[in-house]
Amino acid sequence: EVQLVESGGGLVQPGGSLRLSCVASGFTFSSYWMTWVRQGPGKGLEWVANINLDGSEKNYVDSVKGRFTISRDNAKNSLFLQVNSLRDEDTAIYYCTRDVGYTTLDIWGQGTMVTVSS
Amino acid sequence: QSALTQPRSVSGSPGQSVAISCIGTSSDVGGYDYVSWYQQHPGKAPKLIIYEVNKRPSGVPDRFSGSKSGNTASLTISGLRADDEADYYCGSYAGKFGSGTKVTVL
Numbered sequence: 001e002v003q004l005v006e007s008g009g010g011l012v013q014p015g016g017s018l019r020l021s022c023v024a025s026g027f028t029f030s031s032y033w034m035t036w037v038r039q040g041p042g043k044g045l046e047w048v049a050n051i052n053l054d055g056s057e058k059n060y061v062d063s064v065k066g067r068f069t070i071s072r073d074n075a076k077n078s079l080f081l082q083v084n085s086l087r088d089e090d091t092a093i094y095y096c097t098r099d100v101g102y103t104t105l106d107i108w109g110q111g112t113m114v115t116v117s118s
Numbered sequence: 119q120s121a122l123t124q125p126r127s128v129s130g131s132p133g134q135s136v137a138i139s140c141i142g143t144s145s146d147v148g149g150y151d152y153v154s155w156y157q158q159h160p161g162k163a164p165k166l167i168i169y170e171v172n173k174r175p176s177g178v179p180d181r182f183s184g185s186k187s188g189n190t191a192s193l194t195i196s197g198l199r200a201d202d203e204a205d206y207y208c209g210s211y212a213g214k215f216g217s218g219t220k221v222t223v224l
Contacts, residue, residue, distance in 0.1 A: 106175060
């Protein structure tokens with residue numbers, strides 16, 4: 001079964017950090033771009049960052065540039081998102097997704113919740 | 119990045135058809151045939167139901183169809199069913215999503 005499973009979310013104070021993880025199974029992870037998407041409470045979807053097959057190309061939405069870092073470990077079928085200098089507006093469910101091209105996201109994980117609050 | 123514009127809500131009775139619009143610009147929706155649609159039930163992750171404007175992934179019923187004209191894409195749900203009640207988001211090239219539309223089955 002093709003599956004993505006996220007972990008690493010939690011409650012963190014403003015200015016804090018977390019490392020989100022996503023483990024892929026059921027497909028050849030190293031053959032796909034991967035994308036993180038987030039959804040604030042009661043809000044719509046927001047594209048956050050993506051990474052190419054070998055990790056040499058990374059793209060970010062302007063609001064997280066310099067604070068978030070996307071990475072991957074193909075040997076461990078894993079995708080990561082290091083989130084630093086967290087702000088209230090970063091509170092959201094973070095989804096790991098498989099990108100089959102031009103932001104067509106065909107597989108989604110169940111999401112991991114990040115809550116930024118003092 | 120500005121979100122693509124969708125109606126906040128649409129509704130219909132079982133068996134009817136509803137259409138959801140997704141308005142962008144020539145830099146996103148209008149410029150590429152890479153429009154996708156996602157269905158999200160409450161408390162669940164989004165699910166891809168349309169890609170490349172009008173293609174359906176395996177397992178998605180043909181009651182769901184997509185189209186595009188100029189800078190506007192559309193999702194049509196025919197033969198509306200109770201379990202179609204959900205939020206629907208469009209997505210375009212370069213990581214833009216629509217604002218989301220709640221579909222209510224009366």
